[in-house]
Amino acid sequence: MSAAKRGDPVARAAVVEHFQFLIAGVARIYRNSRSVDRTELMQEGVVGLLTAVERYDAGKGTPFWAYASWWVRQAMQRLVAELGRPVVLSDRALRQLARVKDAYGECLRSRGHEPTLCELAVDTGFSKEQVEILLAVDRPARGLEDPRNGDGGSPDPLVETVADPRAEDDYERVLPGLAAEKLRQLPEDLSEREKDILRARFGVDGPERTLREIGTRLGLSAERVRQIEERALDKLRAVLC
Numbered sequence: 461m462s463a464a465k466r467g468d469p470v471a472r473a474a475v476v477e478h479f480q481f482l483i484a485g486v487a488r489i490y491r492n493s494r495s496v497d498r499t500e501l502m503q504e505g506v507v508g509l510l511t512a513v514e515r516y517d518a519g520k521g522t523p524f525w526a527y528a529s530w531w532v533r534q535a536m537q538r539l540v541a542e543l544g545r546p547v548v549l550s551d552r553a554l555r556q557l558a559r560v561k562d563a564y565g566e567c568l569r570s571r572g573h574e575p576t577l578c579e580l581a582v583d584t585g586f587s588k589e590q591v592e593i594l595l596a597v598d599r600p601a602r603g604l605e606d607p608r609n610g611d612g613g614s615p616d617p618l619v620e621t622v623a624d625p626r627a628e629d630d631y632e633r634v635l636p637g638l639a640a641e642k643l644r645q646l647p648e649d650l651s652e653r654e655k656d657i658l659r660a661r662f663g664v665d666g667p668e669r670t671l672r673e674i675g676t677r678l679g680l681s682a683e684r685v686r687q688i689e690e691r692a693l694d695k696l697r698a699v700l701c
Contacts, residue, residue, distance in 0.1 A: 461524070464513050475513060476506050481655075482525060483509060484662035486532050486593060489553050498663055501536050508535030533593070557594045559584045653678070654692035661689055 463471035483505035512528035563583035567575035671682035
């Protein structure tokens with residue numbers, strides 16, 4: 461990471477390669493009526509990732525992806541805003557967001573307090589990363605120069621805390637345990653077939669492919685491809701949760 465931070469092109473390319481699945485996962489959520497080009501979203505995600513590389517301070521103890529994911533989302537949201545197209549969620553993401561909101565309301569009613577990111581993850585069965593992305597997309601990220609409480613109101617314990625990359629102490633509170641060493645090892649944790657399937661499903665190297673299309677190419681059933689994809693995603697979630 462230090463070499464990438466200094467601007468070494470080989471090191472920066474390695475960082476981009478390492479996190480391409482996670483960038484693709486964020487890009488996959490964005491969709492609107494005029495179809496923002498997926499390649500553009502991926503490119504903006506890379507810009508956000510490299511911005512995070514330049515600004516990241518490992519000495520503060522914040523896990524890198526917890527810090528970088530905000531910059532990735534912010535870059536993609538800025539692209540959509542510049543194109544003048546409202547951000548909407550896919551049907552699947554809308555259903556997931558509804559579950560998060562239901563869990564949020566249930567916690568208020570039954571426990572008498574606003575839930576943390578960890579509580580929402582447990583209550584919905586999603587990873588903390590999934591919950592974070594859904595909340596961030598549902599509510600556009602604050603501008604980089606905006607004060608935390610510039611409107612005089614109280615900060616949102618979920619979105620404001622997670623969305624601001626300067627809030628390292630809050631990140632430590634709600635996103636613990638994401639070891640940088642484990643993230644660096646992630647590509648080796650995935651088999652070549654798992655990587656291939658994720659690339660095809662997320663559209664990393666081209667258009668998104670269906671389970672059936674991937675299965676035809678690999679000589680597998682669509683159900684088998686789904687099982688392999690889920691296993692690979694479990695490995696990603698194990699690192700992010």
